[in-house]
Amino acid sequence: MEPKAHHVIIGLFTLISVVAALLFTMWLAKSSSDREWAYYEIVFDHAVSGLSKGNPVLYTGIEVGDVLDLKLDSDNPGHVRVLVRVEQNVPVRENTQAGLVLANITGSMSVQFSGGTKDSPILEGNLDNPTRITAEPSAFKSLLTNGEALLTKAETLLTSANNVLSEENTENLTVILSNAREASDSLLGSRDQIVALLQRMDEASQRAAEAAHKVSTVSDNANALLQNEGKSVLTNMSEAMQMVQQTVARMDHLTRDNQGAIDSGLQGMGELAPALRELRSTLRNLNQFTRRLEEDPTGTIWGGPSIKEVTQ
Numbered sequence: 001m002e003p004k005a006h007h008v009i010i011g012l013f014t015l016i017s018v019v020a021a022l023l024f025t026m027w028l029a030k031s032s033s034d035r036e037w038a039y040y041e042i043v044f045d046h047a048v049s050g051l052s053k054g055n056p057v058l059y060t061g062i063e064v065g066d067v068l069d070l071k072l073d074s075d076n077p078g079h080v081r082v083l084v085r086v087e088q089n090v091p092v093r094e095n096t097q098a099g100l101v102l103a104n105i106t107g108s109m110s111v112q113f114s115g116g117t118k119d120s121p122i123l124e125g126n127l128d129n130p131t132r133i134t135a136e137p138s139a140f141k142s143l144l145t146n147g148e149a150l151l152t153k154a155e156t157l158l159t160s161a162n163n164v165l166s167e168e169n170t171e172n173l174t175v176i177l178s179n180a181r182e183a184s185d186s187l188l189g190s191r192d193q194i195v196a197l198l199q200r201m202d203e204a205s206q207r208a209a210e211a212a213h214k215v216s217t218v219s220d221n222a223n224a225l226l227q228n229e230g231k232s233v234l235t236n237m238s239e240a241m242q243m244v245q246q247t248v249a250r251m252d253h254l255t256r257d258n259q260g261a262i263d264s265g266l267q268g269m270g271e272l273a274p275a276l277r278e279l280r281s282t283l284r285n286l287n288q289f290t291r292r293l294e295e296d297p298t299g300t301i302w303g304g305p306s307i308k309e310v311t312q
Contacts, residue, residue, distance in 0.1 A: 040084055042111060057085075098114075
């Protein structure tokens with residue numbers, strides 16, 4: 001009797017569990033059907049690897065719906081149309097952006113909405129006529145694309161590095177390093193001379209600085225001289241030139257006013273020239289007579305020959 005009673009209890013518990021599960025499923029289905037949804041068709045112009053039916057739809061990281069269907073665009077097979085449903089109370093606006101995000105490390109993808117401002121109209125769509133949204137480029141897709149390009153460049157770089165580090169180039173590099181070491185040893189051996197040269201250069205730079213300072217001082221003094229005394233000299237020269245101009249103007253005015261008198265004076269001086277010549281001749285004769293009178297007064301006055309004394 002006891003085994004039979006145990007089987008009845010087990011069967012009854014199993015029946016109750018199944019009924020409870022069915023009731024819970026029906027409740028979930030009713031709850032899901034009672035929810036109001038908005039439907040959108042997102043167009044992707046790139047591959048949507050990792051995205052499948054049932055994957056979640058996120059809005060700024062919060063799950064607000066799921067993916068219902070995926071299909072290729074009949075007019076452009078390079079595009080993918082993804083039908084999603086979103087809770088109707090979620091404000092998907094015209095400037096809301098849609099894209100793909102990585103859901104987990106297995107590579108599964110989710111659709112994510114982001115952005116949208118209050119002044120932008122809200123998009124409304126139903127299952128028969130879903131609102132179309134063009135997806136933005138996925139950051140993950142861009143990362144993969146850039147990663148492929150980066151790997152290609154890295155491969156090219158490694159190939160070039162392999163060519164550079166050939167046996168011949170390695171030997172040349174070894175020789176260059178050896179020469180560099182010899183040059184560094186030579187520099188170390190000439191360290192004292194280099195230090196002395198640097199000291200002389202430092203002294204020369206100091207002298208050049210002193211000379212520059214002196215030149216600057218001379219320039220300042222010359223500038224001050226030009227600014228002070230130079231201005232006074234130029235002022236005096238300007239005043240002297242003005243006086244000369246005034247004098248010339250007066251002489252010109254005087255000449256114009258006395259032109260007739262000047263012409264008469266010049267004519268009188270021309271007539272005076274013969275008289276001056278006669279006067280000069282008379283003075284010359286008088287000078288000769290005076291000299292003869294000093295030498296021989298008697299002969300000069302009486303006109304006879306002079307008596308010369310005879311020296312005994």
